Amino acid sequence: MLRLGLTGSIGMGKSTTADMFRAEGVPVIDADAIVHDLYQGEAVAPLAAAFPGCVIDGRVDRQKLSAALAGNPDRFRELESIVHPMVWKKEKALLDAYSESGETLVVIDIPLLFENGAEARADKVVVVTCNADIQRARVLARPGMSEEKFELILSRQTPDAEKRKRADFIIDTGLGLDHARAEVRRVLSTLRMGDQ
Numbered sequence: 001m002l003r004l005g006l007t008g009s010i011g012m013g014k015s016t017t018a019d020m021f022r023a024e025g026v027p028v029i030d031a032d033a034i035v036h037d038l039y040q041g042e043a044v045a046p047l048a049a050a051f052p053g054c055v056i057d058g059r060v061d062r063q064k065l066s067a068a069l070a071g072n073p074d075r076f077r078e079l080e081s082i083v084h085p086m087v088w089k090k091e092k093a094l095l096d097a098y099s100e101s102g103e104t105l106v107v108i109d110i111p112l113l114f115e116n117g118a119e120a121r122a123d124k125v126v127v128v129t130c131n132a133d134i135q136r137a138r139v140l141a142r143p144g145m146s147e148e149k150f151e152l153i154l155s156r157q158t159p160d161a162e163k164r165k166r167a168d169f170i171i172d173t174g175l176g177l178d179h180a181r182a183e184v185r186r187v188l189s190t191l192r193m194g195d196q
Helices: 014-023 031-038 044-050 062-071 073-100 132-140 147-155 160-166 177-195
Strands: 002-007 028-030 105-109 124-129 169-172
Touching: 002 014, 002 177, 014 028, 014 105, 014 124, 014 177, 028 031, 028 073, 031 073, 031 105, 044 073, 062 073, 062 147, 073 105, 105 177, 124 160, 132 147, 169 177
Parallel strands: 002 105, 002 124, 028 105, 124 169
Antiparallel strands: none
């Protein structure tokens, strides 16, 4: 089973691209969705201990956690050391289940794939990109987003140009949905031809 890593910086259109792979019948393992589940389950107790005040009504409050991290960005490593092993365990269980069910290709949607060394868990990597002006406009249109928050997020992400250099495939979402959909199909066609 081929594991296709999907990544891209904030606002590049990665979630939309993941949905395009789903629409083509490819299973997608969403690391963010796994984290969301963990923040209501097994990650609650260790994060409550490490980041007091960030758990409300038995679940991790992402805004409070973000505020705690914004005040002390060095604590991102501590957060990651708690959460990432849990994510990897759930990801592996899903990969095993897809493999056992006979899937030949699975997309693993990992926002910080290069930043966390997760490219080793993928056979090929797709980077989703767009023009920086389009990215900025998309991100700043999000509720609760500010220039400062956007810059903090960008500072923690591998630059887009570096991601593109390390990619096996690049999908530019700045050229419209139809173009991106055609690129998804091109990637799948290339990968399936390699299976022949």
